[in-house]
Amino acid sequence: MRNLNEQTVTRAVLDLIADTPNHRLKYVFTSLITHLHGFARDVKLTEEELQAGISFLTATGQKCNDKRQEFILLSDVLGLSMLTVAMNNKKPEGCTESTVFGPFHVEGAPEYENGADIANGAAGEPCMVRGTVRDLDGNPIAGAQLEVWQADATGNYDVQYPDLDTHRGRGLLRSKQDGSFEFRTVVAVAYPIPVDGPVGDLLRATGRHPWRPAHLHFMIKAKNYQTLVTHVFRNGDQYLDSDAVFGVRQTLVADWIRQPDGGYTLTYDFVLNPVG
Structure with missing residues (x-):
């Protein structure tokens, strides 16, 4: 050689x-x-450009910790996350579509009963979320585990508050015998992804905005069904057509309906894909 x-x-x-x-x-x-x-x-x-690239990736790794995954964020804004999701989650028509996982999922979310308040003090307008988990034939899936997480009214997830020692806007619950579920939380709002690291530098250098449309994260698991990782997006949000991480699918857009008492309701039904 x-x-x-x-x-x-x-x-x-x-x-x-x-x-x-x-x-x-x-x-x-x-x-x-x-x-x-x-x-x-x-x-x-050039050699200078190679070194700049190495420095960028080094800084990306240094920004990661147990509450922040800058490499996922980088993959998201480059469209690589969504490309991989699309390639690996082809499903029959009628199944709920998958989208990006995002960098703010954490293990150990608290478990709640149906109807409970998973906001747990998170800032925002009150919202009741309801829906069902079903199969392609419309049959209810009982006992499906739904993991939910979201940002609060300031656009921050609980893990972004360094002094917060409790989970907010995050929790686990299970679908009832008829496949239904419900929980109380706060209204989802649009928010910018973190721009205090290398990914923010990249967005500024390329003239891109950092905003994500308002959404709730869901990860749904049930025996004999493929795990579903997805969002439900808020209809009418100004960033639906320019999501910084390319995650929006029209089938995942739903209405947050204002109620006479000043709160909101969201209803969304999930359809899981059977294993195999």
Whole structure:
């Protein structure tokens, strides 16, 4: 491997991984190396630009902690998250569509009974959320686990408050025997994704806004059904057509209806895809 040049170095790297025992790993890395080298040739990458890229990725990693995943945020704003979701979640017509996971899911959300207040003190206008979990034939799915999380009226998730030691706007509940569920929370609002890190620098450098349309996150699990990770978006939001992370699907847009008492109601029904 002496005297390699820009024409021969790619082949030399690929030859070194030719005996990778994991066939999927070999396939992925062969493609990655080929495209990465092709990209460098295509843009005539300079050494200064390579170093800037390494510094950007280093800063992205340094911004990550147990409450903030900057690499997920980077994947989201580049459209890679949504591309991967779309490729891996093809479903029969009628099933609820999937969308991006987002960077603010955390393990250990508290469990609630149906009808409970998962806002738990989160700022915002009161809202009752109701719906059902069903299969493609319309049959109710009892005991489905629904994990819900959302931002408050200031646009922040509970984990973004450094001094908050309790969960707010986040919880687990299960569908009832008839597949129905309900819980109280606060009205979803549009909010900007965090821009105090490398992803924010990237958005500013490329002239993009950081805003996400108002939404609730759902992750729904049930035996013999594929896990559903999705959002329900608020109809009429000004950012539905320019979501910073490309997550909006028309079938996931719903109405938050104002009630005479000043609160809101949201009704949305989920349809799960059977395993296999």
